[in-house]
Structure formats: structure tokens, C-alpha cells
Amino acid sequence: MTQKMDGTNWARRLKIKHLELFLSLDEAGTLTQAAARLHMTQSAMSHWLAEMESVVGTPLVVRGRKLQLTPSGHLLKQLAINVLGDIQHTGKALSAVAAGHVPRLNIGSVWAGIAGGLPQAISAFQALHEDVAISIHDGPFASLLEGLESRSMDAVIGVLDARAHREGLEHRVLFEDRVAVVIGRGSRFWSQAATPGFSGLLHERWVMPPSGTLTRIQFDAFLIEQGASWLVPRVETASLAMMQALLLKGDYVGVCSESMADEMVGVGLFRKLPMESAIRFGPITVMWNTDHVNATLEDFIACL
Structure with a gap:
């Protein structure tokens, strides 16, 4: 006889075997076929189903030539899939850790x-x-x-x-890496075969990494060497996605690592601007x- 569910008390009585048998029953469609697959008697399978319905407090299947899940049965099926899946994944993870690996x-x-x-x-x-x-x-x-x-x-x-x-x-x-100066499709220089040198870019709108980042530190040192320490970026961002968007949509000049610049040049998003001297980034x-x-x-x- 089923009983009304009360919070999570019903779950404390639920066993892993209940969930395994319920998934097998749903897949087989009949008590007879499910019992045969699991090498059980039909009466034993029926007993487990009745016990499960007693635990959750509501019918889980509609009996007939082929069993049909009730709304509660569908909920329990999803629980069984989630729990048994988590157990399987955790089992693999535990085996990996025991072998010196991590998941x-x-x-x-x-x-x-x-x-x-x-x-x-x-x-x-x-x-x-x-x-x-x-x-x-x-x-x-x-x-x-x-x-x-x-x-x-x-x-x-x-x-x-x-x-x-x-x-x-x-x-x-x-x-080893360096610092690069780049433009995107939003720049008025994008379609020009020849772009201005560094001195011709000083009054452009610059997008730079935030102060304190290594790229910014190295670029600020370069600005001092070039007598352009007065240059203040219009935008500071640690987000590559934001820099890409700004250089794509607006008339900006950007600063990033040369490895990232080369990556963006390869996919047609950036152009590297020629510099009179290399700006070291570091290993x-x-x-x-x-x-x-x-x-x-x-x-x-x-x-x-």
C-alpha cells in the first residue's frame, strides 16, 4: 500500500537496486521480460516494484500488456538516470585517482x-x-x-x-613572446596598404590591458622610451572578447601579446602594425x- 511522501524521508529508504531495477523494467516493458534479463523470477521483480511504490508513496506504472509509466514514474526514471550516471562517473573518477590520475x-x-x-x-x-x-x-x-x-x-x-x-x-x-600593436576591421587604416608608424598613431584611440598586467607594464616602459608617457588609453580591458569587439566595431588601436596578435591575424580579425623596435614581453x-x-x-x- 502506498503512503504519502514526506519531504526527503522517502529517499532514505530508496536503494540503488530500486533504481537499477526500475530502469530495466521501463526498458523491458513487462515484468516477465525484465525478470528474464536480470535472471530473477517474475514474483521477485513484482515484489521489488511493489516495494519501490511503497517507498515513494505513489504508483509508478500502469499495469497492462505493456507497462506504462505514470507521471510519478517518469520523475523516478529521471532520478534513476541522474543518480546512476553520477555513480558511474564517480566510480571512474575514483579509479583514476587510485591510479594516480585525476578526472x-x-x-x-x-x-x-x-x-x-x-x-x-x-x-x-x-x-x-x-x-x-x-x-x-x-x-x-x-x-x-x-x-x-x-x-x-x-x-x-x-x-x-x-x-x-x-x-x-x-x-x-x-x-618567447613580444608585445604587438594591432588594429581591427573598424579601423580606418584597415583597408590601407600602408599604415602609419608608431608616432602617427599616438593620437588614436587606444585599447590596452589594465595597469599592472605584464603587457601593460612592458608597453608603458616602451612609451617612456619613445617620449610618449603621456599616452592614456581610451579603454582598458582584460577581456580578449571585448578587445576583439572594440577593434571590430570601432576605430581603435589595440595592444596585446604578439602570439595572440598572430592568432587573430591568422583568422582575419587583426592586422599587426609595424613597429620601429620590438617590445619585449618575456618568456x-x-x-x-x-x-x-x-x-x-x-x-x-x-x-x-
Whole structure:
């Protein structure tokens, strides 16, 4: 006899086997076929169904030549799919951890790292580890390092400076990068074969990374060398999407890493402007905690 459900009390009486049998019953369509598939007697299968309906407090199927799920039955079916799916995924994750692997990596990267090979490394890594998910976090290097220190990040891709030599961190240099000056389709210079030099751009509307970011620090140092320290950006943004949108829609000049500029040039979104002298950015490196490394992360670093 069914009883009225009360909050979550009914769930405490529900067993994993109830959910497994219910999905099998729904797929088979009859008690007889479900029992045969599970190597049970029909009476045992009927007993489990009756017990399940007693637990949830409402009929789950309409009996006939072929069983039909009631509205409550459909709700329980979705619960069974969710719970059993989570159990299966957790089981795989536990097995991976026991083998020295992890089911997810959290990777932080500055723009330069994203443009300088991170997507290719992810693709190569997941060809080896199909079950490992990767979460990518982009943003200012200082913020990413905070994530590395708090262990919310497994590895961070950024510039090699004094911060990469902190105690407890390891690093590997990936490539050298520079700072580039770019325009987009919104610029009046876009369709011109010849673009003005740096001195001819000083009074344009500039989009730059925020103060304190390495790209901005290096570019500000370049401005001082060029006697243009007075130049103030019209827009500051740490969002690559925002910079792309501004350069696409408006008459702006942008500043970003050369690796990112090359990436955007390759897909026809940016044009790099010629500079009289190179603006150094620095070596791009991947960093991780020595006490937070595992076999999965080591494989990812190798792919980088």
C-alpha cells in the first residue's frame, strides 16, 4: 500500500537496486521480460516494484500488456538516470585517482598562452586521456597565480618573472613572446596598404590591458622610451572578447601579446602594425605546485 511522501524521508529508504531495477523494467516493458534479463523470477521483480511504490508513496506504472509509466514514474526514471550516471562517473573518477590520475584539470592562462599552443596541447592531451575534463581560466597573471597558490588551479601559464621562482613552484619555459600593436576591421587604416608608424598613431584611440598586467607594464616602459608617457588609453580591458569587439566595431588601436596578435591575424580579425623596435614581453612558462602534481598533470605539461 502506498503512503504519502514526506519531504526527503522517502529517499532514505530508496536503494540503488530500486533504481537499477526500475530502469530495466521501463526498458523491458513487462515484468516477465525484465525478470528474464536480470535472471530473477517474475514474483521477485513484482515484489521489488511493489516495494519501490511503497517507498515513494505513489504508483509508478500502469499495469497492462505493456507497462506504462505514470507521471510519478517518469520523475523516478529521471532520478534513476541522474543518480546512476553520477555513480558511474564517480566510480571512474575514483579509479583514476587510485591510479594516480585525476578526472579534471583546472588550467589558468594569460592570452599569450592561449594563442601560443594551449588549444593544440589540450587536443593532444585528450587524445591520451579521453575521460579527463579541462577547465580553462583566463585573466591577469596575478589573479591566476592566486588560484595556483590556493590549489584551485592545477597549473598556470604566464610570463617567467620573479613570481615563477617562488618556493614550492616548478616551471617550464614554453616560448618567447613580444608585445604587438594591432588594429581591427573598424579601423580606418584597415583597408590601407600602408599604415602609419608608431608616432602617427599616438593620437588614436587606444585599447590596452589594465595597469599592472605584464603587457601593460612592458608597453608603458616602451612609451617612456619613445617620449610618449603621456599616452592614456581610451579603454582598458582584460577581456580578449571585448578587445576583439572594440577593434571590430570601432576605430581603435589595440595592444596585446604578439602570439595572440598572430592568432587573430591568422583568422582575419587583426592586422599587426609595424613597429620601429620590438617590445619585449618575456618568456611564457607553465607553472605548477611541486606538492600538487600528479600523473595526469605531468602528461598535460608534456603535451604543452
